[in-house]
Amino acid sequence: MRGADYYHAEEVEEEETAFVTMTDMTVSILFILLILLAFFASQLRPEGVKSEEIIEGLNAQLDVLQDENTELKALLSDQDIDFSTLSETKSSLEAANRRLAELESILSEQEDIETQLLQAMAKADLLKKQLEEFSENRLDRLEIYNSAVRDTRVGLLQTLKYQIDAEYPELRVRLSATEDALQFVGEGLFASGSRSLSVSSTDKVRRIAEILENSLSCYTIGSRSAFAEECNEGYALIDALQIEGHTDSDGTLSFNTRLGADRAAATYGAMVEHLPGLTDHRNFASQPVLSVAGYGEDRPVAPNDTNDNKSLNRRIDLRFIMLRPSSVEEIDEIKSVLRTYAPGLIDP
Structure with missing residues (x-):
């Protein structure tokens, strides 16, 4: 154009x-x-024609020519004005065309930017989707692992309960409501108000320690660890095995708290004295898994309104606290560490 x-x-x-x-x-x-x-008029004028008349005629023709010349100059002057306006219009048009070309270039660049932006947005959406899928997979792995650990713990506690019940049914061992602890209820280990184990109760605690020793090796690390997938398919790792002392509500809160702690400490002492190697069972942080806690009357399993219910609250709990990894990488680390304690098992 x-x-x-x-x-x-x-x-x-x-x-x-x-x-x-x-x-x-x-x-x-x-x-x-x-x-x-x-x-020619001066040379060939006919006789009878006066030179004055010829001169007048020529002057008249000259006037006509001068008038025509004036008109032509005026017309030419008008044409100059039009041409000047046309020149300005042409310059404006050329400037407008240059601006149009600049705008077209800018528009082309903007279209390129919009195309790049759309491509970037599409790529971002794809990456977001992949990240969500990756996160879901990681969450699925964590959930699957933790679920397997819960099932493994329940299986372990059921096995321990069965073994203890087979030898000491009078201890009335039961699985906690949360399926994470073995509870020894009633007067099985301690007499009412007593902080010390009787001779018979001490023998029972020592035997329980032996049963624990035979089972802990597959779920801990350290010098006494002996991991095998046959006994720990879920690769569960015990973080703490807490010996807890609990009482009923008779007496003051401070008295019952000390009483519960003393009973837990007496149980721990009897076990470790009989099998010192129990303290060699370690968690992921290389700390002994065996520990002690006293709760007194703070965590009852039944209302303290009858003698039977109070006997349920006077108890020793063996609570198994399992390691819960916070990332998929930690799961891999746990498995790798356990495999190092498995004879003949090569870590992939």
């Missing part, structure tokens, strides 16, 4: 030049004719 305007302007300029040239030629020719006529 800009090219057409440019050629049109050139045609107008050519027409203007031709018009000026023709006008100048016409005026020049008229003056030449006028001079020739005067010359």
Whole structure:
């Protein structure tokens, strides 16, 4: 479009030049004719014609030519004004065309940017979807692992309960409501108000320690660890085996708290004295898993309103606290560590 305007302007300029040239030629020719006529008139005037009349006629023709010349100059002046306006219009048009080209370039760049932005957004959506899928997979692995650990703990506690019940049914061992602890309820280990184990109770605690020793090796690390997938398919790792002392509500809170702690400590002492190697069972942080806690009357399993219910609250709990990893990488680390204690099992 800009090219057409440019050629049109050139045609107008050519027409203007031709018009000026023709006008100048016409005026020049008229003056030449006028001079020739005067010359011939002076040489060939017929008799009877007065020179004054000839001169007047020539002057009249000269006036006519001068008028025509004036009109032509006026017309040429008007044409100059039009041409000047056309030149300004042409310059404006050229500037507008340059601006249009700039705008088209900017628009093209913006279209490129929009295309790149759309591509980036599509890529971001894809990455977000992949991240969500990756996160879901990681969460699934954590959930699957933790679920397997819960099932493993329940299986372990059921096995221990079965073994203890087989030898000491009078201890009335039961699984806690949360399935994370073995509870020895009633007067099985301690007499009412007593902080010390009787001789018979001490023998029972020592035997329980032996049963624990045979089972802990598959769920701990350290010098006494002996991991095997046959006994720990879920790769569960014990973080703490807490010996807890609990009482009923008879007496003051401070008295019962001390009483519960003393009973837990007496149980722990009897076990470790009989099998010192129990303290060699370690958790993921290389700390002994065996520990002691006294709760007194703070965590009853039944209301303290009857003698039977109070006997349920006077108890020793063996609570198995399992390690719960916070990431998939930690799961892999746990498995790797356990495999190092498995004879003949090569860590992949």
